Amino acid sequence: xxxxxxxxxxxxxxxxxxxxxxxxxxxxxxxxxxxxxxxxxxxxxxxxxxxxxxxxxxxxxxxxxxxxxxxxxxxxxxxxxxxxxxxxxxxxxxxxxxxxxxxxxxxxxxxxxxxxxxxxxxxxxxxxxxxxxxxxxxxxxxxxxxxxxxxxxxxxxxxxxxxxxxxxxxxxxxxxxxxxxxxxxxxxxxxxxxxxxxxxxxxxxxxxxxxxxxxxxxxxxxxxxxxxxxxxxxxxxxxxxxxxxxxxxxxxxxxxxxxxxxxxxxxxxxxxxxxxxxxxxxxxxxxxxxxx
Amino acid sequence: xxxxxxxxxxxxxxxxxxxxxxxxxxxxxxxxxxxxxxxxxxxxxxxxxxxxxxxxxxxxxxxxxxxxxxxxxxxxxxxxxxxxxxxxxxxxxxxxxxxxxxxxxxxxxxxxxxxxxxxxxxxxxxxxxxxxxxxxxxxxxxxxxxxxxxxxxxxxxxxxxxxxxxxxxxxxxxxxxxxxxxxxxxxxxxxxxxxxxxxxxxxxxxxxxxxxxxxxxxxxxxxxxxxxxxxxxxxxxxxxxxxxxxxxxxxxxxxxxxxxxxxxxxxxxxxxxxxxxxxxxxxx
Amino acid sequence: xxxxxxxxxxxxxxxxxxxxxxxxxxxxxxxxxxxxxxxxxxxxxxxxxxxxxxxxxxxxxxxxxxxxxxxxxxxxxxxxxxxxxxxxxxxxxxxxxxxxxxxxxxxxxxxxxxxxxxxxxxxxxxxxxxxxxxxxxxxxxxxxxxxxxxxxxxxxxxxxxxxxxxxxxxxxxxxxxxxxxxxxxxxxxxxxxxxxxxxxxxxxxxxxxxxxxxxxxxxxxxxxxxxxxxxxxxxxxxxxxxxxxxxxxxx
Numbered sequence: 001x002x003x004x005x006x007x008x009x010x011x012x013x014x015x016x017x018x019x020x021x022x023x024x025x026x027x028x029x030x031x032x033x034x035x036x037x038x039x040x041x042x043x044x045x046x047x048x049x050x051x052x053x054x055x056x057x058x059x060x061x062x063x064x065x066x067x068x069x070x071x072x073x074x075x076x077x078x079x080x081x082x083x084x085x086x087x088x089x090x091x092x093x094x095x096x097x098x099x100x101x102x103x104x105x106x107x108x109x110x111x112x113x114x115x116x117x118x119x120x121x122x123x124x125x126x127x128x129x130x131x132x133x134x135x136x137x138x139x140x141x142x143x144x145x146x147x148x149x150x151x152x153x154x155x156x157x158x159x160x161x162x163x164x165x166x167x168x169x170x171x172x173x174x175x176x177x178x179x180x181x182x183x184x185x186x187x188x189x190x191x192x193x194x195x196x197x198x199x200x201x202x203x204x205x206x207x208x209x210x211x212x213x214x215x216x217x218x219x220x221x222x223x224x225x226x227x228x229x230x231x232x233x234x235x236x237x238x239x240x241x242x243x244x245x246x247x248x249x250x251x252x253x254x255x256x257x258x259x260x261x262x263x264x265x266x267x268x269x270x271x272x273x274x275x276x277x278x279x280x281x282x283x284x285x286x287x288x289x290x291x292x
Numbered sequence: 293x294x295x296x297x298x299x300x301x302x303x304x305x306x307x308x309x310x311x312x313x314x315x316x317x318x319x320x321x322x323x324x325x326x327x328x329x330x331x332x333x334x335x336x337x338x339x340x341x342x343x344x345x346x347x348x349x350x351x352x353x354x355x356x357x358x359x360x361x362x363x364x365x366x367x368x369x370x371x372x373x374x375x376x377x378x379x380x381x382x383x384x385x386x387x388x389x390x391x392x393x394x395x396x397x398x399x400x401x402x403x404x405x406x407x408x409x410x411x412x413x414x415x416x417x418x419x420x421x422x423x424x425x426x427x428x429x430x431x432x433x434x435x436x437x438x439x440x441x442x443x444x445x446x447x448x449x450x451x452x453x454x455x456x457x458x459x460x461x462x463x464x465x466x467x468x469x470x471x472x473x474x475x476x477x478x479x480x481x482x483x484x485x486x487x488x489x490x491x492x493x494x495x496x497x498x499x500x501x502x503x504x505x506x507x508x509x510x511x512x513x514x515x516x517x518x519x520x521x522x523x524x525x526x527x528x529x530x531x532x533x534x535x536x537x538x539x540x541x542x543x544x545x546x547x548x549x550x551x552x553x554x555x556x557x558x559x560x561x562x563x564x565x566x567x568x569x570x571x572x573x574x575x576x
Numbered sequence: 577x578x579x580x581x582x583x584x585x586x587x588x589x590x591x592x593x594x595x596x597x598x599x600x601x602x603x604x605x606x607x608x609x610x611x612x613x614x615x616x617x618x619x620x621x622x623x624x625x626x627x628x629x630x631x632x633x634x635x636x637x638x639x640x641x642x643x644x645x646x647x648x649x650x651x652x653x654x655x656x657x658x659x660x661x662x663x664x665x666x667x668x669x670x671x672x673x674x675x676x677x678x679x680x681x682x683x684x685x686x687x688x689x690x691x692x693x694x695x696x697x698x699x700x701x702x703x704x705x706x707x708x709x710x711x712x713x714x715x716x717x718x719x720x721x722x723x724x725x726x727x728x729x730x731x732x733x734x735x736x737x738x739x740x741x742x743x744x745x746x747x748x749x750x751x752x753x754x755x756x757x758x759x760x761x762x763x764x765x766x767x768x769x770x771x772x773x774x775x776x777x778x779x780x781x782x783x784x785x786x787x788x789x790x791x792x793x794x795x796x797x798x799x800x801x802x803x804x805x806x807x808x809x810x811x812x813x814x815x816x817x818x819x820x821x822x823x824x825x826x827x
Contacts, residue, residue, distance in 0.1 A: 002469060009471045013382035016375045020400050020445070023438050027410060030417040085313045092310025099634060105314050107565065112317050114492075114561050116499025118528040119550050122535050123324045126331075126543060156317045173671035177733070180627060180667075181684040181740060182660035184303040191687065196674055207405070214407020216502035217528075221535055241409050241502065248412070248506045254421060262506075266413045270406065277405035281398060295689030296658055 031270055034263030041257055047264065053227035053238075055261045056247070062261070064268055066227035070144065070237035071269075074219050075212040077148025077233060078155060082208060085152075086159025087201070091189045093160070094167035106161060113157045121221030124150035129222065142224030142236040151218050158208040166200020167193050199287040203280045210276040214269060216241035240269045325554070332547025340548060344514055345530070349541030354549050357530035359516040360429070360509075361498060364526055367433035368440070368497050373490055376441050380448025380486075385474055404442040411439045412506025420507050427508030430520040435503050440493040447489020451482035454575060484571020488564045495560035499553065501528035527553050580605035580744065580774040581626055586640035588621055590633065595621045599640075599800045601793060608766060608775045610785035610806065613795035613821070619778050622795065623746050626776070627663040628656050644744070661688070664737030665746045669753045670729035672721035672736075677713055680721045680732050684740035699739050707735035708765050727758020734765065745769065747777040751784065763788050782822060786810050794818045 039047070042062045050063025089109065093102045128146040133139045170193055178188040194201065216239075224236025225246050238246070244262045252258045343353025383400075387393035415435030425431040455478050463473040479486075504526055511533035513525045527549060534546035581603035588596040596618045603609045611619040621630060628649065630636045641648045649659055661684070672680050679686075681700040690696060700717070704710040709731040713724070721732050730750060737745065747766070751759040766775060766788050779785050785792050786806060793803040794817070802809065802818045813819045 006469055006471050010382075010386055013378050013386060016378035017382040017387075017396055019375055020379060020396065020403060020441060023403060023414070023441070024399050026418055027406065027414050030414050031410075034417070085316060088306075088310055088313040092307070092314060096307050096310055108318060109314070111558075111561070112321060114495065114557060115321070116501070116528055116553060116557060118499070118501045118531050118535075119554065122328075122531065122543075122546055122550060125535060127324060127327055153317055153320055171671070173667055173669055174673060176629065176665075176667060177671045177673065177736075178683070179632070180629060180660060180665035181687070181737065182657040183684075183687045184299050184657055186303040186306045187299060187687045189306075191683070192673055210405055214409065216407070216409045217532065220502075221532065241407065244409055244413070245502060245505055248416075248508070249511070263413060266410055270410055273405055273407055273410075274402065277402050278398075280405075281401050296655065298689070299687070300655070300657065 027270070031263055031267040034260050035267045038257070038260035038264040041260075042264075051229050053243075055258055056250075060257075062264075064240075064265065066229045067238060067240045067243055067265060068268070069229050069231065070219075070223065070227065071213055071239040071241070073231055073233065073237060074144045074148045074151060074215075074223055074239055075209060077144060078151035078212045078215075079205070079209060081149050081152025082155045082159050083205065086156045086204075086208070087163055089156070089160040090163035090167055090201075091194070093164050095185050095189045095193065102164075106164070109157045109160055112154060115154070117154065117215060117217040118221070120150050120154050121147075121218045124218055124222035136234065139234050140224070140236055142222060142226075143234050144219075144223050144237045145233040147219045147221075147223035148233065150222065151212055151215055154215075154218070155208045155211055158211055159204050162204030162207065163197070163201045166197040166204065169200070170196045199283050203283050203287070206276050206280040206283075210273045210280070213276075214241065214273050216245060220245045240265045328547045328550050328554075331544055332549075332551050335544050335548035336551060340545075341552075345512055345525075349539060349545055352542075352545055354527065354530055354552065356513045356516050357525055357527045357549065358552070360513070360524035361526040361528075363429045363517050363520070363524060364432050364436065364504075365494060365498055367429060367520060368436045369490075369494060371433055372437035372440050372444060372493070375437070376444025376490075376493075377448050377486060379441070380445045380452065381474060381479075383445065384449045384452040385470070385478070400442050400445055404446065408439055408500055409502040409506060411435055412503030414438065415503060415507040425521070427510070427523055428521045429517050429524045431507050432504050432509055432524065432526075433520075435507050436497045436500060439500065439503060440497050443493040443496065444489055447492070448482075448486050451485025451489065452478060454485055455481045456575075481575070484567050484574065488568040488571065491560055491564040491567070495557055495564070498556055498560065499528055501526075501532055504529060505532070527556075577607075578605040579603070580645065581776070582641075582643040582646075583622070583625065584641040584643070586622075586625065586638065586642060588618070588625070588630070589635075589637040591635040595798055597798050601800055601803055603774065603776055604791065605774050606770055606772070607790040608770050608777060608788055609791040609793065610789035611776065611778045611793055611795060612780075612782065612785050613801075615780075616797075617795040618798045619795045620748055623748055623776060623778050626744065626746055627660050627665050629665065631656065661740050662742050663744045663746060664740060664742035666730070666734050666737055666748070666750045668749045670726055670733055672724075672729050672732050674720065674722055676718045677721045677724070677732055678717040681735050681739050683736060688740075700735075703735040703739035706738050706769070707731045708761065708768075709735055725758070727754050727761055730754060730758070730762055731765065734762070738769075743773060745773045745775045747775065749778050749780060752780060759784075782824075794821060796821070 047062055047064050050061050051065055052061035052063050053066045054061045093105060124146045128150055129141060132146055174192055174196060175188060178192045219239045220242040223239060223242060225238050225242060226236040227238040228235065230237065243265050247258060247262045340353045342355050343351060344355055346352040383396060412435065415431060419425050419431035419434045420427055459477050459481055460473055463477045509529055510523055510525050511529055513523055517524045531546050531549045534542040579602045583599050583601050586596055586599040599622065611623060613619050624630045625642050638650060642650055673683065678700055681703050682696050685696055685699060701710060709728060712728060721729060724732065751762050754762065769775060789806045792806045792809040794801045796817055802813060802815045809818060810822060813822060
């Protein structure tokens with residue numbers, strides 16, 4: 001009787017764990033089924049090669065490139081901000097700072113990641129853009145520069161925390177050896193610690209990259225809603241995520257081609273992040289084995 | 293200058309660069325919060341909290357927004373926590389090294405990295421349309437539940453892992469079954485850690501905007517939800533709506549609503565940190 | 577006998593815990609001095625005083641003087657990195673950097689800003705020859721140091737230290753992680769190095785201290801119990817505690 005009950009409980013627990021598998025299947029099925037019906041009406045060739053994205057206009061074009069370029073542009077700007085700052089913080093905390101300072105600063109920085117993104121959007125649009133307009137006269141009211149910078153601030157803790165973890169897990173003996181030969185903290189950091197922790201640092205960067213690609217509200221609020229194939233950070237652009245929001249806000253009938261476009265855009269986004277997440281997963285797995 | 297001296301100077305410079313890097317994010321956050329307080333603080337009063345939305349900025353309030361958020365959070369809590377904690381228990385305590393466990397692990401790590409807006413598309417198709425829930429509180433809660441499930445599972449597993457194996461051994465030694473050991477010993481010992489994870493996950497749900505926009509939460513709802521099948525809006529969407537309007541008065545409203553949202557977010561995070569510290573002390 | 581290292585009235589605390597109390601000792605030049613004693617007796621802490629490796633421990637506090645060639649190395653104007661170029665250290669476990677053998681040995685020179693390839697190559701070779709490793713690795717200098725055996729790795733670490741041309745070598749149980757054959761090789765190496773270097777070695781292994789050292793000091797619970805020529809310590813110790821330890825009655 002007792003054994004029977006135990007088995008039943010285990011079975012029930014297993015079912016709950018399987019919900020996560022169902023979620024993944026659900027995501028893939030939803031994205032695929034709607035996208036397939038989208039690609040019955042629009043050729044994949046046009047989707048990839050057309051340089052315009054105007055599904056909501058009378059003259060419809062379905063080239064995803066402008067949305068991808070908008071996404072990549074804001075992401076690169078974000079990484080240009082977060083990568084140097086985040087890595088510097090990680091090195092400072094692991095090699096220079098007193099343990100007490102480290103224990104205070106790390107959770108404080110993680111607040112940056114806890115602030116809702118809609119709040120950052122407000123920040124980008126209402127504070128950063130007007131400020132930058134004083135410096136850069138040609139800056140449009142909506143632009144990828146402010147959105148990217150603010151997104152960069154948001155993902156600083158992703159890079160700093162994960163990289164710091166990676167640096168801290170490098171065996172102490174390597175650090176001792178370097179100091180023992182008269183190396184400074186800076187030399188020890190860049191010649192020994194960073195190379196030894198490189199796989200963990202790469203993982204943190206990939207995850208930050210993936211996070212930035214999927215970020216929605218900051219870009220929807222501050223980067224604009226004009227799909228544009230450009231690398232100019234001063235003009236309005238539209239990211240994949242911002243497009244999905246734009247369509248969702250309007251009245252688009254289910255089954256219409258416009259409705260299907262958000263799934264086609266969604267699957268593009270999903271493929272990008274899926275690849276990045278898997279790369280980071282495998283690196284992490286390999287890295288863990290190295291130290292065991 | 294000889295090389296040694298140059299190296300020492302570089303070392304000192306980097307130290308200050310490091311301090312600057314640590315402070316820059318926090319300084320910007322402080323400037324920003326200061327800005328918002330100046331813009332929005334005077335706008336907050338009882339009327340603002342109890343008024344329905346309006347086309348006139350000075351009459352508009354966040355009653356529907358915060359009540360919608362409350363509905364969503366409560367419902368999301370009741371859906372996601374039992375599933376998440378149970379799944380975490382399964383993976384940590386029952387999952388044998390094997391294909392299924394491996395698959396589950398990769399899968400959860402992947403789900404944690406799926407952009408929130410993709411969950412919105414999932415919810416739109418599965419809950420809003422196929423399950424015919426419409427753009428209801430229930431559909432929104434299911435969507436957010438799936439979104440925060442990986443966070444709860446990971447937190448549960450970490451909390452369970454932190455329980456010393458001596459507790460398990462002692463329980464088994466007394467003849468308790470596996471489930472009895474988990475239920476009477478391991479879960480109570482790990483409850484602080486699980487609670488921390490759950491609160492952080494809920495805090496994430498409170499701030500989520502994009503997936504709820506996609507499942508069709510409305511920016512303008514002139515009534516508060518009376519049941520789980522009603523349409524709704526939430527605080528972040530109300531903020532988004534106000535930010536998107538060109539008139540300055542609405543951005544003041546947005547700032548005021550942001551203050552409320554930040555208070556909730558920071559309070560939840562603070563509570564989570566408090567529980568974590570208390571729990572870690574107890575455990576060690 | 578010329579005095580190379582000296583400690584005068586040295587007390588060391590970790591927070592409130594006293595790790596060393598009132599140590600007065602001299603270490604002669606061009607000789608091997610062994611520090612022995614049971615675990616936790618303070619011998620490693622004492623060793624690490626001479627290249628200031630304890631500085632990184634937040635709770636570390638020192639009073640008294642630590643002298644190298646008559647100069648107090650804990651004075652304000654002492655540059656720790658310069659000091660460590662003169663005082664090389666070899667650690668308990670072989671800890672080569674995850675780099676090639678060549679880059680490991682050249683590390684100390686490179687961080688001093690030396691870029692001359694010819695010069696680097698010569699110094700790396702000299703160091704590996706001194707470390708009795710050259711013949712084994714001369715064709716594999718670009719291979720990762722981690723691919724070597726434990727004994728070879730430890731000799732890479734010794735070569736890495738020698739390449740900077742220090743005058744003092746501190747060794748913290750350098751053979752404790754090695755098998756007997758590798759241990760023999762490292763011991764022979766230590767004996768051959770003492771003509772050029774002043775060597776201080778911490779060891780748990782009494783036979784090792786007897787085999788390779790000229791002087792031995794016995795530490796117990798943070799106190800220096802006895803310091804003398806090795807043969808005196810091993811054959812005719814003055815203190816009862818030393819005798820007990822040497823004969824294996826405790827520790």
